[in-house]
Amino acid sequence: MEEKEEKKISAVVIRRLPRYYRYLGELVENDVQRISSKELSEKMKVTASQIRQDLNNFGGFGQQGYGYNVKYLYDKIGKILGVDEPHNMIVVGAGNIGRAICNYSDFSKRGFVIKGLFDNNPEVAGKEVAGVKVYNSEGIAQFIKDNNIEIVALTLPKVAAKEVANIVVEAGIKAIWNFAPVDLNLPKDVIVENVHLSESLMRLSYAIANQEKH
Amino acid sequence: MEEKEEKKISAVVIRRLPRYYRYLGELVENDVQRISSKELSEKMKVTASQIRQDLNNFGGFGQQGYGYNVKYLYDKIGKILGVDEPHNMIVVGAGNIGRAICNYSDFSKRGFVIKGLFDNNPEVAGKEVAGVKVYNSEGIAQFIKDNNIEIVALTLPKVAAKEVANIVVEAGIKAIWNFAPVDLNLPKDVIVENVHLSESLMRLSYAIANQEKH
DNA sequence: TAGATTGTTAATCGATTAACAATC
């Protein structure tokens, strides 16, 4: 009751924010100064109403008769998304997906700093992937504490992912980016964001099987 | 008007189907014969009502007083998702994500057969990744026609992804699995399933920034 | 038959769209 903004923002709104951020980022790159909800809605193929409703969950970022200042709105959404400050992360599992994450420079551009890549395989420990050092998994808990790690990406088979999830949560981690095809059952103050590629591919396959029916 | 089932299934229902499929697959592996919507709802942490509503979009798969036969329901959902028959696919872009997809055996288990990996880099052409041959991108259109390819996975930077999308659609492709951080604007009979990792990571970052507020 | 659990209708809840007064 101390703060005025206690209303919970719905998950569907959060889900759309990064897309707004991406479009606004492109407008910033193209030196566009202002945009109206109508113009943006045409670019993004959503309704102008939805854009205004979504943004107004977080405050009045526009100006009547003018629209939105692109750079200002971009920065505001960046702040809401928490990409205005860096987040230290580690990746556990040095397979292709783990290495892909280490290689993907877009993440570091957004402030996600990969401090280490962990793997059980003694052959990879000591090497480097895209400038990220590879460590043996034994040291994970200590490394998390020593390096102020916030996010752990799990790019492991499902059984190993469950095990490592428990270890890192024990070490104080509150945010897991899970690529294993499993639902991690963790304390409810731990945030899990799943990337289930198999499920994505099956949705595509569903759509193929049903596209004839319009 | 010729078929009775003309009602459009909503996207939220489709989105949940692969998760049902995954849980049922595990039950099949554990030799569980039958399950009620109530039991499944407790496992999956959704309501029993939702499970019954979702399934009844596709038909009555259960039996009053008994519940659902696990194997039967698993096969039915597999058929609905189109994983009962093989789908030929190619991957364009031999970076880490492209190679990860080629390596990930779960997809082939589900009938997604990767027939080739394409890349512009002449150094990789002719090699193999997890048994998948790497070809030069020039031959994509012909390869699609010759090999009965249904799905193209795009694991390329965004400008290249847009270009290749146009080429493969021109060659008759109706289903694209897009990993590039861009919205492909294609004819509306072309299905695009996006995997936007940056957006996923930003949702995690949003949740971190806002977790203190319960 | 009695008990269990579905399939399905009705009630509730939440999200989207439309409309427009406020205001730059």
Place this chain on the structure above:
DNA sequence: TAGATTGTTAATCGATTAACAATC
């Protein structure tokens, strides 16, 4: 000031949950 476009309320639409008759 007149025109434009937001912020916000109200109306609509769709999704979820509850309830229960049907039925195995």
